[in-house]
Amino acid sequence: MEKKFRCIVTERGENGKSFISEDREVGVGPLGIIDFWETEEMPASLHGKNLLPGKPTRLEASTHGTLFRFFEIPPFQKNLSPEEAEKQAAEVFASVQASHCRVDTRLNPMMHTTRTIDYVVLLKGEVTLLLDKSEVKLKPFDVVVQRGTNHYWINYNTEPALLMGVLLDAK
Structure with missing residues (x-):
């Protein structure tokens, strides 16, 4: 059975009253990426729509944009x-x-760098963050501020690890 994640989006109506504008399931995409929300400008509009539907999964946020996602490391x-x-x-x-x-x-064929600042939280499992000159083992609720550095997430355990990331376009 494919995992599904739930995304609930709130909004403020014309009369200033809050309501739920979206309540949807999100599936797992390539590289174990589960994308919930994307913006393409900063500051982001409080009334903007989710730009993800119909787009292919991308590793990086768009220019001036943000991505909110979970990702699984097998x-x-x-x-x-x-x-x-x-x-x-x-x-x-x-x-x-x-x-x-x-x-x-x-060091590893999965090493990569992005033009983003990523705020990452390990939610479940354990992973090792491999960098060019060092590595660190992460446990649940450890936080990484990833600033465009060459890296790879390695899971030496038997169960997938789940991480949350907020990616911001950077220069």
Whole structure:
């Protein structure tokens, strides 16, 4: 059974009264990404509509935009050859329009960088954040402020890890 996540959006009507404008299920996309909301300008409009419907999943926020998402990190696949791991990484990054984000993959073919500041919270499981010169093991409710650095999330456990991220376009 495919996992579904629920997204509830509130709004303020013409008379100033609040109401629920959306209550929808969101499925898991490529790279384990679950996108809930996107904006394309800052400051964002309180009356703007969600820009995600009908768009393919992307790794990065759009120029001047934001993305709010969950993402799942599956258990690390130890049995892949280096060639298989490289092929798989190239395919998944291409599927989210992010081949250009793979700038230095010497440590791991999934290493990538984005032109965003990401506020990330580990919600469930454990992951290791691998950087060019260091790594850190994360436990639930640890927070990472990811500032456009080359990185990869590794899950050495047997169950998927769930993270929440808010991505902001940056320069």
